[in-house]
């Protein structure tokens with residue numbers, strides 16, 4: 001028994017913020033942002049919550065899988081920017097889909113969240129406890145950025161991606177390798193959504209609780225970890241590097257993506273990138289990039305995909321699957 005991606009979907013809110021928009025209130029430039037990150041524009045969710053976006057992406061994934069919500073056994077929602085700590089975004093999506101009784105829970109593994117969620121869904125399907133699981137990666141990060149911090153606010157965007165994982169007799173998910181190192185927790189953090197912060201909210205300045213990143217240090221660790229975990233996932237999958245048709249990396253920085261592709265010996269045209277249009281959407285980068293490439297006809301059934309992510313926690317992971 002294997003688990004296989006039977007459908008994908010994505011959703012981006014309509015409001016676009018370009019690099020030039022930042023030039024109006026920050027000491028930055030379109031040229032700096034493109035050269036240092038590869039990002040040209042990102043989407044801002046003005047009228048959608050994180051769960052709204054996840055729901056929209058989920059509907060599209062169900063449609064591609066030719067399934068109704070009732071066919072699902074459960075929902076796993078990866079995010080670090082949930083609408084509320086409780087209830088989970090997964091429970092909100094379950095209610096919108098009208099399928100009470102199925103399991104529903106969130107996973108907090110930041111930018112690696114989608115791969116962690118796929119790992120859990122794959123294990124549940126392989127163990128026989130579920131047949132169809134909706135896995136969502138969605139973020140509303142722009143609600144958490146400090147707009148005066150030019151080193152972080154230019155990086156992030158909002159959006160959602162989804163995949164339905166279904167039991168199959170043909171190989172789908174071939175390997176998943178997920179990791180974390182809590183010793184570096186302070187390098188990338190969002191204190192203001194946690195109880196530690198809220199307990200002190202009267203003494204603290206809310207701006208201090210916004211997302212903070214030591215970009216340069218995270219960059220150095222991310223370059224190494226993404227490349228290593230991507231190659232580990234390929235080795236665990238039983239496939240060779242030559243069998244990999246496409247790399248779908250977490251979209252944080254074009255320079256990190258290039259280093260990961262180099263490690264897998266993949267030419268630029270074999271790498272799926274949506275960073276230029278959507279920025280870093282954390283848990284949503286991999287499922288949105290996958291869905292975009294499937295709908296453009298670049299990724300076809302039977303192709304082998306390697307994926308890798310790195311994010312706050314610190315967390316990182318790799319996955320190889322046959323689409």
Ligand code: UT7
Nearest residue numbers: 028029032036111150151215216218219222252253310311
């Ligand atoms: O998704 C989770 C994982 N996240 C990542 O993997 C992100 C990893 N980090 C990065 O992508 C990069 O470190 C950044 C894009 C965040 C920053 O790029 P960098 O090349 O590492 O720049 P830096 O932090 O070393 O800063 C270089 C200079 C500094 O100025 P000084 O001190 O040299 O005068 C910054 O103040 O660039 C300055 N700077 C900016 N200048 C114009 C930082 N942000 C900006 C900006 N516009 N937006």
